[in-house]
Amino acid sequence: MTVLGIVGCRIFEDEITNVLANDPDIDRIYIIENDENKGLLHKLESEGCKPVVLPFYKIRADLRCSNKFSVIVQLQGMGLHIDSARLKNETYTNVDLMSRIVDGILLFYGSCGQAFSRIQRDFAHTICPIKPLQDRGTGESFKPVEDCIAAALGxxxxxxxxxxxxxxxxxxxxxxxxxxxxxxxxxxxxxxxxxxxxxxxxxxxxxxxxxxxxxxxxxxxxxxxxxxxxxxxxxxxxxxxGSTELVQKSYKQMQNLLLRPLKV
Known part of the structure; x- marks a missing residue:
């Protein structure tokens, strides 16, 4: 069983729907039961997906029913970018919870005022890789994308x-x-x-x-x-x-990181 966690801003709702609905490797999509995820649930259902909607505390038991690749999604409010301290606190809370039951976490966020500049170090005690949406310019190493507009513009x-x-x-x-x-x-x-x-x-x-x-x-x-x-x-x-290419690449990179050991 391999589980990818997604924690992100609702602004990326469309992009998340697109990558999940078009990924044939997913066995099950879990949507954490709360108001922020209602739009995502509706859009996934419009694509013919049938996500499992559960409170977070019930997901661990349900995961035991699957030996394949599953994704758990928790979206956060769109206004959090205005208050970087609150954005960091809420994201860290969700990442901490998610890291206990997943194998890796993809953050659907940009740099967002450097709110997540220390997240790798702050969660170094976990064995769960945590990566933001990433971009690589010409001759550059991978870096977090600046924001959601940069992600949409390539x-x-x-x-x-x-x-x-x-x-x-x-x-x-x-x-x-x-x-x-x-x-x-x-x-x-x-x-x-x-x-x-x-x-x-x-x-x-x-x-x-x-x-x-x-x-x-x-x-x-x-x-x-x-x-x-x-x-x-x-x-x-x-x-x-605009383009969804950057989001798709970030998602595929994280998925390959988690699934590659199973394919050796």
Whole structure:
């Protein structure tokens, strides 16, 4: 029995659905029972998958019924990136729990303000490898991808190149477009003065919004929501070609790391 754990941001819900639904090696997908995972469950079911939904404490016993490759998924709220300390604390809690029953953990996060810069050292006492989404530029070793936009645009190098000519652009992937009010906690006083408003974004230099087309079909209102965002903020809409290649490679690398000993 080999078990991969996934801990990630709901912003990657579409990408996680895509890699899991198209992986023929998976025997069983476990979704931990809570509200953050409801969207993922719905999308996996729309792809014909039949995930097992259980509270975390019941999964260990159910795993004993399988001798093949299983995946356990726990997603986290989209607004956590605003508070790096809370993001780190919640992620560490879930990683600690997950590491007790899985063989490896793939973090569906970017660097996120260096919130996870010490995670390898902080969990060195476990034998469970823990890896973030990774990118390798030309001639470089693997490094964590900068953020979810960099992941959608093909990696850190491509992201930086795009930023050179689009420094006035706000980027929206499908999940960002549909959930931006939740992700930025619009109207939440806990942001301590952060005002997500047309005036504030223009003060920061934004004039355009980019529709980052990852070609994933799960958010049917993607284009509509980008248009609504552009109208509300007075931005011009442009389109950028996205990709799921980086996510797919990171997932496959972790899967190969776990399954390779079984194939020797």
């Amino acid at each position: 990696g850190n190098f491509h992201y930086r190149e795009i930023l050179k000519s689009h420094s006035d652009t706000f980027f929206l992937t499908p999940m960002w477009a549909v959930n931006w009010k939740t992700a930025f906690r619009v109207g939440d006083e806990s942001l301590m003065g952060f005002e997500f408003s047309p005036e504030y974004l223009r003060e920061l230099g934004y004039r355009k919004v980019a529709r980052v087309n990852t070609k994933l079909p799960y958010e049917s209102d993607f284009e509509k929501k980008v248009e609504e965002f552009a109208h509300e903020f007075g931005f011009e809409v442009i389109e950028l070609e």
